[in-house]
Amino acid sequence: MTSTSGARAAPDATAGGPVGVVARGLAVRHGSRRSWALTGVDLVVEPGERLLVTGASGSGKSTLLAAVAGLLHDEGTEVTGELTVGGRPPAASRGRLGMLAQDPDSQLVMTRAGDDVAFGLENAGLPPEQIWPRVDEAMAAVGFVHGRDRPTHALSGGEKQRLVLAGALARRPGLLLLDEPTSQLDPGGAALVRDAVARVVADRAATVLVVDHDAAPWLPLVDRVVELVDGGLVEHGTGWRPAPRAAGLRLPAATAGPVLLAADAAGYTYRGTAVPALRPTDAALRAGRVLAVTRPNGTGKSTLALLLAGLRAPTTGRVDAAAGLASGVRRGGTAPHRWRAADLVTRIGTVFQNPEQQFLTGRLRDELALGPLRSGEHAAAARATADGLLERLGLTEFADANPFTLSGGQKRRLSVATALATSPEVLVLDEPTFGQDARTWREVVTLLAEQRAAGRAIAIVTHDADLVDVLADERIRL
Amino acid sequence: MTSLAVGPAPDVALARINPVTQLAAILVVTVVLLSSLDLVTPSIVVAAELCLLPAAGLTSPRAVWSRTWPLLTSAASVGVVNVLLSDDAPPLAGAALALRVVGLALPGVLLVASTDPVLLADALTVHWRVPPRFAYGALAALRLVPLLVVEFESVRLARRTRGVEGGSNPVAQARLFAGTGFALLVGAVRRGSRLATAMDARGFDSGVPRTNARGSSLHARDAVFLAGTVLVCGVAVTASISTGAWQPLFGG
Amino acid sequence: MAEQAVRPSFTDESDASGPTRWRTVDIVVTAVLGVAFGVVFWAWGLLWNATGAAFTAFPPAQAFMYGVWLLPAVVAPLIVRKAGAGLFAEFLAAVVSALLGSAWGAQVLLYGLLQGLAGEAGYAVFRYRRFGWPQALLSAVLAGAMAAVLDLVYWYPLWSAGWKLTYVALVVASTAVVSGIGGRALVRALARTGALSSFASGRSRA
Numbered sequence: 001m002t003s004t005s006g007a008r009a010a011p012d013a014t015a016g017g018p019v020g021v022v023a024r025g026l027a028v029r030h031g032s033r034r035s036w037a038l039t040g041v042d043l044v045v046e047p048g049e050r051l052l053v054t055g056a057s058g059s060g061k062s063t064l065l066a067a068v069a070g071l072l073h074d075e076g077t078e079v080t081g082e083l084t085v086g087g088r089p090p091a092a093s094r095g096r097l098g099m100l101a102q103d104p105d106s107q108l109v110m111t112r113a114g115d116d117v118a119f120g121l122e123n124a125g126l127p128p129e130q131i132w133p134r135v136d137e138a139m140a141a142v143g144f145v146h147g148r149d150r151p152t153h154a155l156s157g158g159e160k161q162r163l164v165l166a167g168a169l170a171r172r173p174g175l176l177l178l179d180e181p182t183s184q185l186d187p188g189g190a191a192l193v194r195d196a197v198a199r200v201v202a203d204r205a206a207t208v209l210v211v212d213h214d215a216a217p218w219l220p221l222v223d224r225v226v227e228l229v230d231g232g233l234v235e236h237g238t239g240w241r242p243a244p245r246a247a248g249l250r251l252p253a254a255t256a257g258p259v260l261l262a263a264d265a266a267g268y269t270y271r272g273t274a275v276p277a278l279r280p281t282d283a284a285l286r287a288g289r290v291l292a293v294t295r296p297n298g299t300g301k302s303t304l305a306l307l308l309a310g311l312r313a314p315t316t317g318r319v320d321a322a323a324g325l326a327s328g329v330r331r332g333g334t335a336p337h338r339w340r341a342a343d344l345v346t347r348i349g350t351v352f353q354n355p356e357q358q359f360l361t362g363r364l365r366d367e368l369a370l371g372p373l374r375s376g377e378h379a380a381a382a383r384a385t386a387d388g389l390l391e392r393l394g395l396t397e398f399a400d401a402n403p404f405t406l407s408g409g410q411k412r413r414l415s416v417a418t419a420l421a422t423s424p425e426v427l428v429l430d431e432p433t434f435g436q437d438a439r440t441w442r443e444v445v446t447l448l449a450e451q452r453a454a455g456r457a458i459a460i461v462t463h464d465a466d467l468v469d470v471l472a473d474e475r476i477r478l
Numbered sequence: 479m480t481s482l483a484v485g486p487a488p489d490v491a492l493a494r495i496n497p498v499t500q501l502a503a504i505l506v507v508t509v510v511l512l513s514s515l516d517l518v519t520p521s522i523v524v525a526a527e528l529c530l531l532p533a534a535g536l537t538s539p540r541a542v543w544s545r546t547w548p549l550l551t552s553a554a555s556v557g558v559v560n561v562l563l564s565d566d567a568p569p570l571a572g573a574a575l576a577l578r579v580v581g582l583a584l585p586g587v588l589l590v591a592s593t594d595p596v597l598l599a600d601a602l603t604v605h606w607r608v609p610p611r612f613a614y615g616a617l618a619a620l621r622l623v624p625l626l627v628v629e630f631e632s633v634r635l636a637r638r639t640r641g642v643e644g645g646s647n648p649v650a651q652a653r654l655f656a657g658t659g660f661a662l663l664v665g666a667v668r669r670g671s672r673l674a675t676a677m678d679a680r681g682f683d684s685g686v687p688r689t690n691a692r693g694s695s696l697h698a699r700d701a702v703f704l705a706g707t708v709l710v711c712g713v714a715v716t717a718s719i720s721t722g723a724w725q726p727l728f729g730g
Numbered sequence: 731m732a733e734q735a736v737r738p739s740f741t742d743e744s745d746a747s748g749p750t751r752w753r754t755v756d757i758v759v760t761a762v763l764g765v766a767f768g769v770v771f772w773a774w775g776l777l778w779n780a781t782g783a784a785f786t787a788f789p790p791a792q793a794f795m796y797g798v799w800l801l802p803a804v805v806a807p808l809i810v811r812k813a814g815a816g817l818f819a820e821f822l823a824a825v826v827s828a829l830l831g832s833a834w835g836a837q838v839l840l841y842g843l844l845q846g847l848a849g850e851a852g853y854a855v856f857r858y859r860r861f862g863w864p865q866a867l868l869s870a871v872l873a874g875a876m877a878a879v880l881d882l883v884y885w886y887p888l889w890s891a892g893w894k895l896t897y898v899a900l901v902v903a904s905t906a907v908v909s910g911i912g913g914r915a916l917v918r919a920l921a922r923t924g925a926l927s928s929f930a931s932g933r934s935r936a
Contacts, residue, residue, distance in 0.1 A: 071675065099679040105625055106672035109618040109680075111596055118691040119614075123681035131691045153624060167680060311635045345641035356665065357629070357636040360657060362922060374641030404664060404923035418640065508840065515887060560888040571888060579885070582837050586828065611757055616822055619761035623826055626769045655777060659770045660919065663763070667809075667925040670762030674755035674928075683754045 018047035018207045019086030019096055019174035021068055026083050027231075028063050031076020037063040039231035040081065047174070048204040054215040054242070055228035057409050057437045061211045064228065065179055068209065070094045086174060093175070098168030098206070100181045102435075104160030113139070113155070113163055114148025120171045138170035139163075142196040158189025162196045169200055176201075178210040182217070183435045186463045190217070197221060213437040215242045245438045246470045251449035256473075257287030260325045260457040261308060261336070261348070261426050265317035268303050278303040280317050283476055285426055285457035290448070292472035293461045300478045301461040302353070302430055308459055309350040309428040310336025321347070325425060346375045349419030351429040355411040359403040364395060364414065367403050371422040389417045393447075409440035416447060427451060427458045433467050445471060490535035492592035497601040499700040500593070503707040504585045510711040511581050516723040517574040520581040522714035527584045534591040545587050553579040595620050597694070604694040611682065618673055626666060633661045749813045749858035755928050756810040757818075763809070764819035767802045768826025774798060775827075796901045797908020799823075800873045803849030804866055804913040809920070809931050813850070813858050816869065820846035841880055848876035861931065867910040874905030 023043040029036045038060045045051050055061050066072050067083055070090035085093040101107055110116040117135045126134075135148065142162045146155075155163065161181055168176065178197065182190035198221050201208050210218050215225065225236040265280035278300045285291055285308070295301045306312045307319050313335070320334045325347055332338030336348060352358050361367045368386035373379065390396045393413045398406060403414060412432065419427060432448070433441050448471060452458055462468065468475065492500075511520055536542050557576035561569055599617045602608040637643070637654060644651035677683075718724040806819035824842025852869025853861070878901040882894050889897070917931060926932025 069679070094679075095681060095684060097679060099676065101672065101676060103669075103672065105622070106669050107676040108621065109614065109673075109677060111594070111617075111621055115596060115691070119677075120680035122689050122691050123684060123686065125686040125689055127689055128691050128693060131689070135691075152621070164676075171680065306635065309639065311638055340645075341638045341641045341643035344638065350639040352632070352636055352639070354632070357633045357661060358640060359661065360637070360640055360642065362919070371641055402922050402924065404925065422641075508837075512883065556885050560886055575885075575888070579837075582884075586837070586839070590829065611752070611754070612761075612818065615754070615757040616761045616764075616818075616825075618758060619765040619822065620826070622762065623765055623769060623830070626766055627772075627830075630769060630773055651777070655774065659773075660916070662770060663766050663916075664920060664923050664925050666762050666766035667759055667920065670759040671755055671925075671928050673762070674753075674758040677758065678754050 016096075016172055017174060018205060019093060020047040020049070020207060021045040021083075021085050021175065021209070023067075023081065023083045025081035026064075026067065027080045028060075028067060028072065029078045030063075031078075036231055038067070038228075041228075041231075041233045043226065043233060045207060045209065047207055049224065050201055050208040050222040051210070052215060052218045052222040052225045053209065053211045053228060054213060054225060056213060056439055057407060059228040060231045061213070061228055062179070065177060065209070065211050068175075069097060069099060069177055096174040098165075098171060098173030098176045099179070100161065100165050100168060100177070101179045102181065102184050104157055104164060104184075107164045108152050108160060111152055112148065113144070113146060113150040113152055116152060116163060117167045117170050120167050124171060134170050135166075138166040141169055141200050142166045143192075143199060144196075156189055156192075157185045158192035161185065161189070161193045165193070165196055165200070173206050176206045176208045178208070178212075180212045180214075180435075181210075183212070183214070187465070194218070194221065243438075244466075245441050246445075246466050249442060249445065249470060251446065251470070252453040254288040254449075254453040254455075256289050257455060257457075258322065258324070259284045259286050260322050261285040261319070262322075263304070263307060263314075263317065263319045266304075266307050266314040266319050267316040268307060268312060269315050276315075278307070278478075281476070281478065283308065283459070285459050286474075287425065287455045287457050288452055289473045290452055290458045290460060290471050291474045291476065292468045293459065293476045293478065294463060294468060295478035304478070305350075305428050305430045305459065305461045307337075308426075309348055310339055310344050311350070313337040342375050345371050345424070346422045347424050348426045348428060349422065349424035351415050351419050351427070351432055353431040353434055355415035356404060358415050358418065362402050363400050364390065364403055364406075365399045367414065368418055368421050371418055375422050385421055389421055393417050408435055409437065409443075412436060412440065412444065413447075416444065420451070425456055427456055428461075429458070430461045431463070432460060433462065433464045441466075490592050491533040492530065492535075492588060494697075494699065495592075495703050496605070496694065496696050496700050497589065497593045497598045498605045498694075499696070499703055500585070500589050502704055504589065506704075506707050506711055507585055508582060510715065511578050513726055514715070514718065514724065515571070515574060515578070516718050516725040517570060517577065518718035518721055518723045519714045520574065520577040522717060523710060524577055524581045524584065526710045527581065527588070530588055534588045536587075536591055545591065546584070549580065549583040549587070553577070553583075596692070600690055600692050600694040604690060605696065610688045614682075615677075618677065619670070622666070622669065626662060629665060630658065630662050633658045636661075749811060752812050756812050756815070759928070760806050760810050760812075760815045760819050761822055763806055764802050764822030765826050767819070768823040768830065771799065771823060771827050772830040795904070796874060796877060797870075797904045797906075797912065800845060800849065800870060800877065800905050800909040801913050801916070803846045803873045804852075804869045804909045805917055807850070807853045807858075807869070808861050808866060808914065808917045809926060809929055811858070811861055811930060813854070816849040816853065816873075817843070817846035820849065820873075837884065841877065844880060845873045845877050849873035863911075863914055866914040867906055870905045870908075870910030870913065871902055873909065874902040877901060877905070 021043065023041050026038055026041040027036055028038040041064065053061055053064060068085060068090055072079060083090060086096060108116055109119050114135050117138055118131050121131045121134060142165050144159070144162050144166055152160065152163065182193050185193065194217060201221065210222060212218055225240060227234045227236060262285070263281060263283040265282060267276050267280040268278040269276040281304060283291060283304065293301045293304055307314050319336060321336055326334045329339050329343045331340055336344060359367060360370055365386050368389050369382040372382035372385050390399055395410065395413065398410070403411065406414060416432065432444055436444060445467065448458060460467065507523060511523060531542060536545065553576040556579050557572035560575050561572035595617055599613040603610045603613045637658060642654060644654045802819035802823040803816040806815040821842040824838040828838050849869045849872060852872045853865055855868065856865050875898065878898040882889070882897065920926055921932045
């Protein structure tokens with residue numbers, strides 16, 4: 001009644017081994033859209049082969065992955081053409097699949113590392129005495145250095161992804177699907193994951209399909225590269241290299257102005273912890289300059305962003321706004337964390353790493369008008385500002401859409417726009433290029449450069465090395 | 479406070495009692511205490527529970543206080559309120575009710591201090607035939623609690639960046655809270671959907687009967703523990719009746 | 731054959747498969763919903779302690795707050811449309827409340843169970859086939875009544891009859907408005923964000 005008998009076989013049955021994927025004329029359209037996400041895709045993946053599927057956001061990569069994983073079952077989804085995995089319909093082969101997706105915290109199930117890896121084997125009905133040796137084997141295969149009892153919450157992002165990979169491997173899959181597994185990790189974590197993947201694919205016991213808009217890091221690990229362009233497939237030759245993101249980017253120049261906001265030995269220790277999240281740090285934000293804050297890993301840089309944005313008070317040291325910036329503030333003097341929110345919003349604009357956390361309304365237009373309204377503008381003026389911004393960012397057609405329904409790149413543009421709507425002189429951004437493909441990356445960079453040229457002081461907390469190279473005038477390494 | 483961000487079960491004496499045994503004991507105690515309103519029954523039961531505190535690793539007064547202060551304040555409040563709003567109850571009746579609250583809540587404190595959610599889920603699925611998909615689905619969701627707590631705080635700060643703040647107006651505070659709560663729920667539902675897909679990718683819905691890698695076992699000491707609980711409750715009720723203080727909830 | 735090549739064999743429409751057949755996504759989303767509400771309750775409790783400690787000592791005033799605590803029981807079935815969703819969500823919200831340190835300790839678990847059951851009755855009466863305003867209101871009223879009765883047994887058995895009746899009335903009124911009407915509105919708002927796309931409740935206009 002549930003999945004067909006294919007899924008009932010134990011993962012290490014003799015029918016194991018790598019499986020291939022064959023697609024002929026595969027076309028998919030989602031119910032809510034008018035255009036086809038995939039148009040006539042022909043693809044043959046041999047068992048044991050390693051393939052990279054790349055392409056910009058919205059090109060159909062996730063749809064192709066969902067189709068192969070047998071996850072295309074929303075009502076109204078139209079599918080034509082043929083797709084088989086291991087010679088059978090994708091749903092029948094689901095038991096032989098292993099998946100690694102982007103967000104580790106949405107994939108881990110148990111509180112201890114070993115238990116999580118064992119999870120998939122428990123589901124397969126293996127007896128306990130067979131489970132634990134395989135758990136150890138899988139954890140060693142991915143290079144997970146901690147033991148079985150390590151709490152999962154204590155792991156870094158890269159380590160969590162490694163663990164998820166171990167969990168997938170323990171089931172000895174015939175096909176491994178990797179859906180942008182490093183896009184939410186810092187460079188160290190991403191390297192950990194790629195290293196783990198390289199280790200496990202060496203013996204070709206499974207076919208590997210990697211989907212990622214960022215092709216360059218995966219090239220050494222794969223045999224073939226295909227790219228999805230507007231729903232159609234293009235095969236690249238062995239010498240192909242993607243164009244670097246910053247190629248040909250021309251940004252407006254800017255001149256430095258006075259310091260608008262300064263941190264003076266500002267540090268922060270969370271209540272109840274002994275180790276400071278941020279050691280006393282100096283930082284000065286000048287008009288017309290971009291300050292980049294980097295750190296190998298850890299939360300220190302986000303904490304600095306919170307202090308600069310006036311969202312938390314430093315536990316040591318101080319953060320001061322220049323007299324010009326602080327003029328007209330009703331309460332709090334030059335300390336932004338004491339300002340009222342309505343005053344803060346017109347002076348310091350903040351963009352969080354997760355744009356959804358800053359969404360308040362049910363419509364784009366309202367979202368953009370909210371800041372101006374809150375800071376005292378009249379309704380008509382606020383609406384005009386909102387419409388102007390919508391056009392500037394190419395989001396006019398979504399004016400009445402719910403912000404949560406936008407794509408990742410659009411949400412990012414929206415959150416930057418809402419920060420700009422009140423014309424603050426200082427901008428603080430936390431990982432603004434997170435998860436962006438080449439095109440939206442360039443848009444964000446251009447937008448920020450324009451703000452800089454307009455005389456704003458910008459602080460960017462990031463681990464994106466390209467962004468720092470292209471945009472940073474000054475740099476702090478924590 | 480985030481006892482949920484927990485690793486292995488603490489190495490305390492009470493941890494050797496299976497969680498389902500403790501749950502059964504809690505059930506017994508609850509029935510006995512709920513059905514009586516006098517002072518004697520809860521006194522005896524609470525005294526017995528206090529003896530178990532060291533077995534749960536709660537030896538320092540500080541540790542005990544940090545885990546029990548909420549229930550102590552509410553117990554006090556119950557005692558006071560009942561006396562105030564009743565027709566003719568003496569203060570001692572208030573004390574009896576307060577003690578009853580403590581007696582009902584303390585076993586829960588003991589349980590939390592001596593086990594962890596994974597062991598509890600294992601015990602429930604192995605011994606009480608709780609459907610594993612629900613037990614482990616719940617466990618996966620519980621794992622997200624510390625993350626959700628952090629996210630709540632982030633969303634609250636994010637509101638400040640948009641110019642929205644509660645200030646001193648309670649209505650504004652309530653609206654701000656509702657908005658923050660909503661954003662949290664949206665994120666949680668999305669995360670849940672992704673988690674479900676990931677669990678299915680590891681065979682969660684394959685229909686194959688699940689095994690348990692850790693197992694859960696019952697021993698003689700579990701029977702002893704349960705018998706001991708029943709005995710203590712029996713003694714409490716007997717003492718209460720024989721001293722004439724017995725006052726059942728319904729009737730009498 | 732081409733169609734079958736991609737369409738999986740398990741059913742996808744959550745109401746087509748009936749209210750007792752739980753998919754993984756039904757289980758996990760209900761669980762996460764319950765847990766998220768538990769976190770919201772904890773934060774709500776903190777807010778309460780900060781603004782009105784005096785309030786917490788005067789239970790009839792607390793009756794107004796009740797609607798919030800019962801949201802999981804009413805909202806979960808509206809979203810996943812499965813039998814037992816309200817019970818599951820409400821119970822988990824109680825578990826999280828207890829673990830995060832609510833002022834009521836572990837007896838919230840019993841509350842969660844019984845309130846959840848009472849809320850379920852509101853949907854069971856309609857055989858889990860309808861999930862609209864009347865169902866939400868009935869569920870809210872029943873859950874509220876159960877909560878009030880539990881309070882009277884557990885905490886306030888010595889109150890005079892007059893106070894007891896007032897209390898029940900206040901609690902039921904509060905839950906009808908906040909959990910019933912508010913809960914239904916909450917689900918509609920969630921559907922508009924697109925978060926409910928895996929469920930029939932996210933697609934229908936009902």
